Amino acid sequence: MPRFYFHVFDSAAVLDPEGAELPNWQDAQSHAIRYMGEILQSNAKLIDWHDDFHMDVTDKTGLLLFRLDFSIVRSVALNYTSGLISSDASPMSAVASRHGEPSDK
Structure with a gap:
């Protein structure tokens, strides 16, 4: 049975030194999704979403078989200094100001 490695x-880098024996790459893909779900659930507050966050799944030779990418794309409506939506501007005024258009305030 082939062995697959799940590097996060x-x-x-957290390299998987042991891997897991699974029947095929499709089962390895399902395993990777479940495993990443466990990582996200138990470490959500520790993950720095500004970093590249992904899992590479390789075979025993190190050949990359597939990659799972995770990211957060924040709306321009967020005020990045406080992490909250600005109370003095609507989301549309934030979009308008980024495009140099007057807001409807």
Whole structure:
């Protein structure tokens, strides 16, 4: 049975030294999704979403078979200094100001 390795990358690399024996790459893909779900659930507050966050799944030779990418794309409506939507501007005025258009305030 083939062995697959599940390497996780964020600000550091966590390489899988043991891997898992699974019947085929399709089962390895399902395993990777479940495993990443466990990582996300138990470490959600620790993950720095500004970093590249992904999992590489390789075979025993190190050949990359597939990659799972995770990211958060924040709306321009967010005020990045406080992490909250600005109370003095609507989301549309934030979009308008980024495009140099007057807002409807």
